[in-house]
Amino acid sequence: xxxxxxxxxxxxxxxxxxxxxxxxxxxxxxxxxxxxxxxxxxxxxxxxxxxxxxxxxxxxxxxxxxxxxxxxxxxxxxxxxxxxxxxxxxxxxxxxxxxxxxxxxxxxxxxxxxxxxxxxxxxxxxxxxxxxxxxxxxxxxxxxxxxxxxxxxxxxxxxxxxxxxxxxxxxxxxxxxxxxxxxxxxxxxxxxxxxxxxxxxxxxxxxxxxxxxxxxxxxxxxxxxxxxxxxxxxxxxxxxxxxxxxxxxxxxxxxxxxxxxxxxxxxxxxxxxxxxxxxxxxxxxxxxxxxxxxxxxxxxxxxxxxxxxxxxxxxxxxxxxxxxxxxxxxxxxxxxxxxxxxxxxxxxxxxxxxxxxxxxxxxxxxxxxxxxxxxxxxxxxxxxxxxxxxxxxxxxxxxxxxxxxxxxxxxxxxxxxxxxxxxxxxxxxxxxxxxxxxxxxxxxxxxxxxxxxxxxxxxxxxxxxxxxxxxxxxxxxxxxxxx
Numbered sequence: 001x002x003x004x005x006x007x008x009x010x011x012x013x014x015x016x017x018x019x020x021x022x023x024x025x026x027x028x029x030x031x032x033x034x035x036x037x038x039x040x041x042x043x044x045x046x047x048x049x050x051x052x053x054x055x056x057x058x059x060x061x062x063x064x065x066x067x068x069x070x071x072x073x074x075x076x077x078x079x080x081x082x083x084x085x086x087x088x089x090x091x092x093x094x095x096x097x098x099x100x101x102x103x104x105x106x107x108x109x110x111x112x113x114x115x116x117x118x119x120x121x122x123x124x125x126x127x128x129x130x131x132x133x134x135x136x137x138x139x140x141x142x143x144x145x146x147x148x149x150x151x152x153x154x155x156x157x158x159x160x161x162x163x164x165x166x167x168x169x170x171x172x173x174x175x176x177x178x179x180x181x182x183x184x185x186x187x188x189x190x191x192x193x194x195x196x197x198x199x200x201x202x203x204x205x206x207x208x209x210x211x212x213x214x215x216x217x218x219x220x221x222x223x224x225x226x227x228x229x230x231x232x233x234x235x236x237x238x239x240x241x242x243x244x245x246x247x248x249x250x251x252x253x254x255x256x257x258x259x260x261x262x263x264x265x266x267x268x269x270x271x272x273x274x275x276x277x278x279x280x281x282x283x284x285x286x287x288x289x290x291x292x293x294x295x296x297x298x299x300x301x302x303x304x305x306x307x308x309x310x311x312x313x314x315x316x317x318x319x320x321x322x323x324x325x326x327x328x329x330x331x332x333x334x335x336x337x338x339x340x341x342x343x344x345x346x347x348x349x350x351x352x353x354x355x356x357x358x359x360x361x362x363x364x365x366x367x368x369x370x371x372x373x374x375x376x377x378x379x380x381x382x383x384x385x386x387x388x389x390x391x392x393x394x395x396x397x398x399x400x401x402x403x404x405x406x407x408x409x410x411x412x413x414x415x416x417x418x419x420x421x422x423x424x425x426x427x428x429x430x431x432x433x434x435x436x437x438x439x440x441x442x443x444x445x446x447x448x449x450x451x452x453x454x455x456x457x458x459x460x461x462x463x464x465x466x467x468x469x470x471x472x473x474x475x476x477x478x479x480x481x482x483x
C-alpha cells in the first residue's frame with residue numbers, strides 16, 4: 001500500500017513528456033521521474049547539519065594516484081607523470097593539476113580508503129550509487145531492474161523532509177548515465193522502491209552520446225584527443241508556458257486534455273492521462289514560480305559567476321546544482337562526464353592534464369566558494385567520487401593510440417567530501433605505498449551512504465516501504481568519523 005496522496009499534488013511519473021526540448025507544458029526534459037512526497041520521517045535524533053547534498057559522480061573511475069592520493073615515492077611505473085603539490089593542510093599533498101583545490105584544502109576532507117570488490121563498471125556504479133556492496137538478487141549488469149537496490153538519491157529524495165513542494169526532492173543533472181552502446185547503467189534509479197521514486201533526470205545534454213568531457217572547451221575522444229562537436233549544446237530546461245497556452249488555460253481541464261492529446265506520441269506507451277487532473281496544480285506552481293525557473297537557468301548568471309565556474313558542461317552543472325539546493329532540493333546528483341568519461345585506459349595523463357582535472361578543479365572550487373559566501377556550506381554536504389579507482393601499474397597503452405593509461409581497480413579510491421558539518425582538512429584512512437589497497441581504516445560504500453544519511457539528520461532507525469508495504473532499512477553501515 002502506497003502512502004496517501006499528499007495535500008500538495010505532484011506530477012505522476014507518466015504524465016510527463018519525454019522527447020526533445022518541448023514537452024508537456026513546455027518542460028524541456030527528456031526523462032522525468034516521480035514528483036511525489038514520501039513519508040516524512042521523525043527526526044528525534046538529528047545527526048548532522050546538512051539540509052541538502054550535492055553528490056558529484058565521476059563515471060568511469062578517477063585514478064587516485066593522479067588526483068587526491070599521489071605516490072611521489074613509488075616507482076615511475078606506479079607514480080605516473082604528475083608531481084604532487086602541497087595543500088593548505090600540513091602534510092597533505094595532491095596532484096599538481098588541482099591547484100585551486102589545494103589552496104582551499106581547509107574547506108574539504110578526503111577518504112583515501114574506500115573499497116569495493118568490483119573492477120567492472122556496472123557493478124561499481126551499483127555499489128557506489130546505492131551504498132550497497134553485495135549485488136541484489138537477479139542483478140543484471142546490462143540494464144536496471146525493479147529488483148535493484150534503490151539509489152542514494154532515491155532514498156534521500158523520499159525520506160528526507162521535503163523543503164520545496166514546487167521542486168522534486170532529488171534531481172540528477174545533466175544527464176542519465178548511459179554508455180555509448182546504449183546500455184543504461186544500473187544503480188541510478190528507484191529499484192525496489194518503485195519507478196515512481198526515481199530521482200528526476202534533467203536532460204540538459206540530450207544529444208551527448210558519443211563525446212566525452214566538459215564540452216565545449218574540454219571535450220575529447222579517448223583516442224583522438226581534444227575535439228569539439230559543434231552540435232552539442234547544454235540546454236537549461238524550458239519552464240516557460242508553450243505558445244498558445246495562457247495561464248487561464250492552465251485552469252481549464254479540457255484545454256489541458258487537448259494539449260495532452262496533441263503530444264500523445266511523446267508519452268510512454270500505455271500512459272494513463274486521467275490521472276493528470278490531480279497533479280494540475282503542481283504543474284501550475286512549477287511553471288509560474290520564478291525562483292524555480294531561475295534555479296534551472298545557468299546561462300543567465302552574471303558573467304563573473306560563469307567565469308568562476310567555467311563555461312563548460314562541468315561548470316554549468318555545478319552551478320545548477322548550487323541554485324537547486326538553494327531553492328530547497330534535498331539531493332542533486334551531478335554526473336561530471338557522460339559515457340564513463342573518467343575511464344582512462346589510454347591517454348590517461350594528457351586527458352587528465354588537459355581535459356578532465358582543470359574544469360573539475362575550477363568548478364568544485366567555485367562551488368565551495370559560492371556556498372560559503374552564501375552561508376550554505378555548513379548545510380550542504382558535497383561528496384565526490386567515482387565507481388572505482390584505477391590500477392597502480394600504468395599499462396603499455398590500450399587500443400590504437402598506444403598511449404599509456406590505467407585500468408579498472410575497485411580495491412581503493414579516494415572520496416572528496418566537504419560541507420554539511422564535516423570538518424575540513426581531515427584525511428580518513430590511507431592506501432598502501434602503491435595506492436593499491438587500503439592500508440588503514442578501510443571504508444565501504446555502506447559507510448559512505450550512512451555518512452550522507454547521517455549528515456542529513458536521517459535517524460539510523462529510519463526505513464522506507466516498498467509498494468507491498470514491506471519496510472526496508474536505510475542504514476547498512478556506520479557514518480564515517482572525521483576527527
